[in-house]
Amino acid sequence: MKNAFDQPQSLLILGGASDIALAVARRMVAERTRRVVLAGRPSPALSAAAKDLRAQGAEVEEIAFDALRPETHEQVIDAAFELGDIDVVLMAFGVLGDQENDERVPMEAVRVAQVNYVGAVSAALVSSNALRRQGHGHLVVLSSVAGERARKANFIYGSTKAGLDAFAQGLGDKLANEDIHVLVVRPGFVQTKMTAGMAKAPMATTADAVAADILQGIAKRSAVVWSPSKLRPVMSVIRHLPRPVFRRLPL
């Protein structure tokens, strides 16, 4: 249950080893959050994340969750709610894919779509149903600026995020009058595992900076946050560029 200062006490992360999600968890545990449930594919990274948060004083549970197995989502997510209220659900799983390879091997592209879109649709619906039963809570969905306008360099990933973004906005509108808050987060280039080894894009940011924006979005109950916020006008321009110009850009 959140307190009078709106500080959440519990957090469920889907995609428990995500760098962005862990940055959020660290900040929340430093405030009032005590219970953190890390749902993800069992791995040393997931256990390390749990250890890190325990050292900070949180009670951490690790549960197995695979975005590629939507038929299991209900059971896994409901189990997390079973043990106590969840104030914030953070959906952070996602894969970037390898655009050139995935164009050649369509089944690989399908996998990206299955994790980022299909798995997310399933997990978000299961989570929001649990939040509705509980009567309160926030669902944070990690979208991406890549979904704002698909670029030829990564339109597979971009399109999955575009789909997810539209889905999550609709869900947020649907739940608004039930007091369940859905926050759509659109980060730019964030230096995390996902982007390791890639050349830094302009306006690159850090997981911790994104985490700060997410927490502010939760506190203000925003529908959408851009991170960093200056991406919003930039993307607005890019979105409206005439196609002949856009095609010629080295994006």
Added chain:
Amino acid sequence: MGSRGVIPRGLGRSYGDPAQNCGGTVLDTTGLNHIVEFDAESGLAVCEAGVSLDQLISRGLSAGWFVPVTPGTRQVTVGGAIAADVHGKNHHELGSFGRHVKALRLLTADGTVRDVTPRTEPELFWATVGGMGLTGMILSATVQLIPVESSLVSVRTDRTPDLDTCMELMADLDAEYPYTVAWLDCLARGRNLGRSVVTCGSFASVEELPERKRQAPLQFSPGKPITAPDVFPRQLLNTATVKVFNEFWYRKAPLHKTGQLQSISTFFHPLDALAEWNRVYGHTGMLQYQFVVPFEQADVVRRVLQRISSAGVPSFLTVLKRFGAESQGYLSFPKPGWTLAMDFPTWIPGLSRLLDELDEQVLAADGRLYLAKDSRMRPEHLSAMYPRLDRFRALRAEVDPEGVFMSDQARRLAL
């Protein structure tokens, strides 16, 4: 009833989330508003749980009886007064509300209705007194009222220049007056730290009344409250305005005055004159912070005031009282010592951290926070503050193994 359980709610005058149940059921008890029996000879009242203290006072006074304990508002129910084991300005003399309850009728999770007294089922009784609605729903209670000769209070007022003088005076006056309280200027600093207006009182005897009042000494006719309009800006109560108000309030009080006759409303329930008074805080709301520390830890009161005044955090009403013997409820708040209550607008930047800091001091001094007013404490502090929490939990597990009675506060604090 659904998996989210139920919680009874009285008049909703607790400050945080104890009478809320997100996603679950809240039982409005205010329909249970009959005084079933009132014995004008013995002052024993059997009332349904939703009867308000306002109602009980009106009924009792006509026969020369007053409620044994009243909080700063009459707009609370008997059920709420028991569930929070409320205290008044007379705690040093008569303890908290639960002490005056002879029996209660409780609906427990298994659907049975039990008549519980402190003799027959002491554990369930003292878990329910102060139990914040979590042992079951109180349906009715038998309360012993106290005799009074009039409906007026003979009041002594003193203005004290600093905290030490205030505390000394209060300690002295406890023996003389059943009711004592101090209003503090939370923003005064330095040598003015804790300057205060101390008021004490006792019900006036008929002889103490002026001639014209002796005809009807028990008359009780509180005026209709004025309703605060819903127009106050968010930050009306800020350091500057509270400073001005405090200065005015302090200066207005007489240096020393005795024998002033005040009505019950003026003396006990000043805020009741303004319905929806909380609106002056604007839409972002307010919260209360009330703690008690043992008498030998009085210095904590000073340190807290120093911290508040140096941070310039405006508490609109800062009230200091002395508690007598520890109340018996497992989760009852009062124990011997000083209790300080403050209220803050929640928008104040950094307030959350500041209060966390104060919690540490209270905890280190073997003090505790009041559940009826808490909306933000850390659950891990609870068992140190309430040593009988384990007994409460064990009893609750017995009478309500599935956790049918459940509130947002119980979830937040893992009660």
